[in-house]
Structure formats: C-alpha cells, structure tokens
Amino acid sequence: MSSQTSERTSPAVSKAAGGSELISSQGKTSIADTVVQKIAGMATREVSGVYKLGGSGARALGALRERIPGSGGPSASQGVSVEVGERQVAVDLDVVVEYGVAIADVAEAVRRNVITAVSRMTGLEVTEVNVSVDDIHVPGDDAEDQEPARVQ
Template sequence: MVQRDSQGPIIKPTGEELERQAKAASANEAQASEKLRGPLHTDLGKTTIEDRVVQKIASIATREVSGVYAMGNAARRTFNSLAERIPGAQANAAGGVSVEKGEQQTAIDVSIVVSYGFSIVEVSSEIRSNIIAQVERATGLEVIEVNVEVTDVHLPEDDDDDTETRDGLK
C-alpha cells in the first residue's frame, strides 16, 4: 500500500522491516545502558571520584618506583620546599601529576626527576605499570594512558651543593 504526502510516496515497512527496526532499537538501548555499567555505575547508585583522588594515588604509585628522585618541574619543587618551611603549611602531595578523567576512564601525566644511574626507560615503564595497577585497583577507572615527562636527572654532587649552600659554606 502506497501513501502520499507533500514530498512524494511513502512506502509502509513490511513486517520483517519492522522486526529489524525493533531489534536495532533494542540493541542501541542495550549498548547505551552497558556504557553506563561498570564498578562505578550500578543499579544501586553511582560513585564519583574527584580528580585529586586519582592524582594522589598516581603520585604515591610514582614515588614507590626506585629511581624517582623527585616529582614535578623545578618551579613545583621550589614551591614545595618553601611550603615545607612554613609552620602549618602542606606541600601538594599530588605535585607533578595531572589527570584527565571521564566517567569510566582516565589519562595521567607525570613529571619526574630521575636519579642518575637509573635507566629512564625502565623507570618510566615501572611508573606506568605501578600507576595503572594502583589506580585501576583503587578506583575502578580504566587507565588508558600514562605519559611520563622526565624534567631532570639528579646527580650525587647536587646533594653536596645543596648541603654546602644551606650550611653557609659557599
């Protein structure tokens, strides 16, 4: 049966076509509901995690890796050292970590200083593995990317220079 409207003929779908459309609609609904399923989204409620929580977990996971001398760039490290000298002030525990977080996934950027003598490739690999394991275990978020920026290499003589300057020997 052909019906007409102002733009031309409209053909009514057959029973098979109606079934295909219904199946496609239900498949789309199932995919939409599955997208919001996961450890943080259940029938009983939704759990949200602030960015700073992921930052702190990633920061701790990074500090656990051998060869990481410090975190953050020079400005961040200077600010943290000044903050430590002020009574009652706290240094940022998540310094050197930035996070982009969605509902179920996160991407993490880490800025570090590596101790001289350690392989930057190995340290970076261990940082990635540890951050992914700790963040996914603690939060249920899927870590899709961990970028490691090495801003400096700490040399043993750097400690001697800092000690002499602090003691007023220079």
C-alpha cells in the first residue's frame, strides 16, 4: 500500500488491546462493569484448581440465593470486582482453591485466563488482575454443608 491509501487514524479513534475500536469518529462503545465482572468470573471458574469464587460472606449469601426457586443459581460475578474505564480495566478476584494445588500457579493461570478473555471479548486493556485466596476447599467439606434429603 502506498502512503496515500494507508489507513489514517484520527486522534478521536482509540484502538483497544484486542484491536477493536471502542471510540471512533462514528461513535463510542461503552461496556458495563457487570459485563466485565461476568466475563472475569467465568474465565476464573474455567481454571483447574479454583473451587469457588467469593469470600465467606459472599459465598453464604450465594448459598441462600441458590435455594430460592427461580433465582437462577449462583451469580457469575460473585467474588469479582472491577474498575472499568474507557480503555482499561482492573480486576479483583476472591477465590477458594482446591486443597493440594500450587496456589501461585493457580493464581497465575487465573490471571492469564482473565486477561485473555476480557481483552478478547471487550477490547479493553487489562491493567491488573489481583487474586485474593480467601479459603481452601478440603474434600469432605461439602458433606457437612449439605442437608440430608427430606424425601427418600
């Protein structure tokens, strides 16, 4: 291509990390915090070694919500908090990991997966992903949490 036919980028155009234009001369694309929260939550749950998301309070509230008929089950954004700007996003995660996994390796895998998913789906640059491990899941803990069946 010659320099005359090459793509011209005006100051009003912003290319995001994923290559898509979030702000252009034809309009602006804004992405709600809840959208980014759900993407980050789903990407975190995909990582082997992550048992659940959320601190103990959020998990208790989520357990109550799951018991309400028609509530739709656990929230995809539980344990996820984000700050979304026009071009960048920062993500904070509260996770529970499985007993026996290397926590540093799980945290790094979570970071990679969240950055990839959020960048690809939104076009936003992920500036940081902070992972807070709030608990560890020990096999057998679930048996204590479950009520016996009322009907057999």
